Structure formats: structure tokens, C-alpha cells
Amino acid sequence: MSTRPSTERKLLDAADELLFGRGVATTTVDELLALAGVSPATLYRAYGSKDGLLVAALQRRQSRWLEVWDDAVAAATGPAEALLSVFDALATFRAQPHGARWCAFLGSAAEYADPPAPLAAALRADTEHLRSRLRDLAGPLVDGDAARAARLADALLLVVSGELAMQLREPGSRTASARAVARAVLDAELSGAPA
Amino acid sequence: MSTRPSTERKLLDAADELLFGRGVATTTVDELLALAGVSPATLYRAYGSKDGLLVAALQRRQSRWLEVWDDAVAAATGPAEALLSVFDALATFRAQPHGARWCAFLGSAAEYADPPAPLAAALRADTEHLRSRLRDLAGPLVDGDAARAARLADALLLVVSGELAMQLREPGSRTASARAVARAVLDAELSGAPA
DNA sequence: GTCTATATGCTGATAGAC
DNA sequence: GTCTATCAGCATATAGAC
Numbered sequence: 001m002s003t004r005p006s007t008e009r010k011l012l013d014a015a016d017e018l019l020f021g022r023g024v025a026t027t028t029v030d031e032l033l034a035l036a037g038v039s040p041a042t043l044y045r046a047y048g049s050k051d052g053l054l055v056a057a058l059q060r061r062q063s064r065w066l067e068v069w070d071d072a073v074a075a076a077t078g079p080a081e082a083l084l085s086v087f088d089a090l091a092t093f094r095a096q097p098h099g100a101r102w103c104a105f106l107g108s109a110a111e112y113a114d115p116p117a118p119l120a121a122a123l124r125a126d127t128e129h130l131r132s133r134l135r136d137l138a139g140p141l142v143d144g145d146a147a148r149a150a151r152l153a154d155a156l157l158l159v160v161s162g163e164l165a166m167q168l169r170e171p172g173s174r175t176a177s178a179r180a181v182a183r184a185v186l187d188a189e190l191s192g193a194p195a
Numbered sequence: 196m197s198t199r200p201s202t203e204r205k206l207l208d209a210a211d212e213l214l215f216g217r218g219v220a221t222t223t224v225d226e227l228l229a230l231a232g233v234s235p236a237t238l239y240r241a242y243g244s245k246d247g248l249l250v251a252a253l254q255r256r257q258s259r260w261l262e263v264w265d266d267a268v269a270a271a272t273g274p275a276e277a278l279l280s281v282f283d284a285l286a287t288f289r290a291q292p293h294g295a296r297w298c299a300f301l302g303s304a305a306e307y308a309d310p311p312a313p314l315a316a317a318l319r320a321d322t323e324h325l326r327s328r329l330r331d332l333a334g335p336l337v338d339g340d341a342a343r344a345a346r347l348a349d350a351l352l353l354v355v356s357g358e359l360a361m362q363l364r365e366p367g368s369r370t371a372s373a374r375a376v377a378r379a380v381l382d383a384e385l386s387g388a389p390a
Numbered sequence: 391g392t393c394t395a396t397a398t399g400c401t402g403a404t405a406g407a408c
Numbered sequence: 409g410t411c412t413a414t415c416a417g418c419a420t421a422t423a424g425a426c
Contacts (some may be wrong), residue, residue: 162357
């Protein structure tokens with residue numbers, strides 16, 4: 001009794017699987033159409049181009065990621081765990097059906113010499129959301145010291161990005177070691193407070 | 196009085212600049228030929244294909260990177276600085292003429308659904324060399340404890356990869372913050388020795 | 391009206407023939 | 409070194425089915 005998926009939905013699902021799972025350039029429009037079971041006219045009417053579909057798929061993916069991260073934060077037992085829960089969210093998100101090979105945003109950006117504006121905007125939004133959310137979560141841990149929170153957030157953003165890039169080097173690698181590195185960085189920030 | 200560069204050399208230089216600076220898929224064979232000033236026959240005779248040239252360029256790049264890193268290690272003032280000198284090497288290498296947008300190895304791998312064998316091998320070689328070299332440099336800092344050295348090396352590899360991926364998010368970002376994160380990780384490992 | 395199926399122009403990459 | 413055959417992918421047009 002599932003309702004029939006809309007053609008947009010089918011196209012976005014196909015984009016998730018092919019564009020992010022196998023790469024943008026390597027995936028042809030024909031493959032997308034075949035997987036979605038949709039005719040060319042439908043794609044071009046709804047999204048204008050392959051790139052248009054890519055951007056739409058990134059946007060949907062972004063909101064899904066935020067939900068997963070929100071849940072992970074909500075499940076955390078304290079402020080430090082809330083900050084580190086980004087790694088739990090990463091693992092959860094990766095285990096979901098529409099998993100990307102490493103990171104849909106970084107991966108897409110990597111495939112363009114200089115990315116078209118909407119794509120650059122999507123990556124920037126992802127980066128800025130990560131940074132500001134991490135900063136907010138870091139705040140309570142450093143008594144609201146904005147500079148320290150920002151420094152901590154930048155450090156975690158670096159570790160998160162490293163964890164993603166490691167998926168490219170070694171597809172199976174666990175997020176556990178990234179979490180451990182992040183905790184070491186956190187502990188260092190909380191014990192000392194070096195310049 | 197410079198000797199005339201060989202056609203192979205010219206092709207490798209062109210590959211460095213275009214394949215790694217702008218991306219593999221976005222660069223056409225014609226652009227490579229035009230920049231190198233050689234004819235198609237030359238490329239296909241010497242390397243067989245665009246991918247063949249790519250792999251050859253990666254191999255040359257790997258040995259150049261090792262030289263830069265060796266120099267940075269040699270210039271370090273002590274064992275801890277030697278371990279962290281990988282970030283100096285990264286900055287130096289990036290400042291050289293044939294700079295990639297972020298990382299030639301990760302970037303190339305990211306552009307293939309599943310990379311052809313020689314390319315996968317090149318990335319694996321890069322990863323393994325990073326890891327083993329970092330492990331060797333970490334050894335003296337942990338009294339030769341192999342497990343701790345390995346853990347430290349893995350952590351630094353993660354940070355290095357993160358620093359590279361951050362270039363994709365924010366092209367101008369400095370290696371300084373990665374170095375600071377790495378130092379925090381190092382300090383944490385050297386003070387406590389948590390499981 | 392929305393979608394499918396099919397056919398086609400166009401562009402550009404690859405590889406090889408000359 | 410030029411030149412060209414082949415091939416693939418993107419985008420669109422047309423006509424018909426639900």
C-alpha cells in the first residue's frame with residue numbers, strides 16, 4: 001500500500017545512488033533515466049539539466065544529514081558527547097541505503113574545475129553548517145568563550161573532513177579512530193588553553 | 196642554455212598542471228596536447244592513453260613529494276618536530292609551480308567510480324608510504340612502542356587527509372591549524388597513554 | 391495535463407591512418 | 409604533425425498513451 005513515488009522522487013533517488021555512489025562524470029544521463037524509469041523530457045522539465053538534478057539531490061541530502069545529526073545530538077548524554085556525536089551521525093548516515101562513497105558534497109566539488117555557482121553554494125552551506133553547529137555545541141564546554149569555541153569547531157571540522165577523505169583512501173575504515181582523535185583534541189583544549 | 200625538454204617531460208608537465216590543477220575529466224586530451232606542444236601520436240605511443248599519462252604523472256609526483264618531505268624532516272630540530280614536519284612539507288609542496296587544487300592522488304581517485312588498477316595502486320602507495328613514514332618518525336617519541344607509534348601515525352594520517360580535504364572546502368586555508376591539531380594529538384599521546 | 395517512447399542534432403573525445 | 413573516422417553523451421523535438 002505504498003503510494004507510487006513521484007517522478008521527481010525517483011529521479012532524486014537515482015541521483016543519490018549513481019551520482020554520489022559512482023561519481024558525477026562517470027554517470028550518464030541515460031543511466032539516471034534508466035534507473036529512475038523516467039523519460040528524458042521529465043528530467044529536463046523538472047531540473048533543466050544533469051547539474052540541476054545534482055544540486056537538487058545535494059539539497060535533499062543536506063536536510064537528511066541534518067536530521068541524522070540532530071538525532072545523534074539529542075541522544076548524547078552530555079555536552080562533550082553532544083559535540084562528539086557528529087561521528088556517530090556520520091556512521092549512521094553512512095549506513096543508510098543511499099550511502100555515498102565518501103562525501104557527496106566534497107566528491108561533487110572535486111569533480112569540477114571550478115564548480116558552478118549552485119554547487120559551490122551547496123558545498124559552502126554544508127561547510128558553514130558544520131562549522132557553526134560545532135561551534136554552538138562547543139560553546140558550553142568552554143564557558144562560552146567564543147574564540148575557544150571557534151578554534152575547537154575548526155579543529156573538529158578538520159577531523160571530520162579527514163574522516164571523510166580516509167574513506168577514499170581506505171573504503172572500510174571505521175569512524176572510531178576519528179572519534180578518538182577528536183576526543184584527544186577536545187581534552188587538550190579543555191585542560192590547557194594554549195594560544 | 197636549458198636543454199630542450201623531452202616530449203615525455205613536456206607531457207608530464209602538462210599533466211601536472213591540467214589533470215591535477217583542473218581535474219582529470221574536465222581536461223581534454225586536446226588541451227594536454229596543446230599545452231605540451233606535441234602531437235596525439237606522441238602521447239598514445241608513450242603512454243597508451245590519457246589514463247596512462249595520468250598514472251605516470253602521479254608516479255613522478257610521488258617521488259617529488261618524497262624529496263620535499265625528506266628535506267623537511269632533515270630540517271627539523273628534534274623528533275617531535277620531525278614528525279610534525281609533514282605539514283611544513285605540505286605547505287612547501289603546495290607552493291611549488293605544479294600545485295594541485297587539493298591532492299593529486301585523492302583527487303584522481305575521487306574521479307573514478309572504481310579506479311583502474313594502476314591508479315588504485317598509486318593511491319595505495321601514497322597512503323602506505325605516508326603511514327609507514329609517520330610510524331617510523333613516531334617511534335622515537337614513544338620509546339619504540341609499536342602499537343603507540345601505529346596509533347599516532349594513523350591519527351596524523353587522518354589529520355593530513357583532513358588538511359587536504361579542507362582545501363576543497365576552503366581553497367585558501369592554511370596548514371597552520373592542521374599542525375596545531377596534530378600537536379595537540381601528539382601531546383595527548385605523549386602525556387597520558389590512554390587505551 | 392503529465393508522462394513515455396523514440397528519434398535526432400550537436401558537440402567533443404579517442405584513437406589511429408596518412 | 410595533420411587529418412579524419414568512430415563513438416558516446418547531452419539536450420531537445422515530436423508524437424502518442426494514460
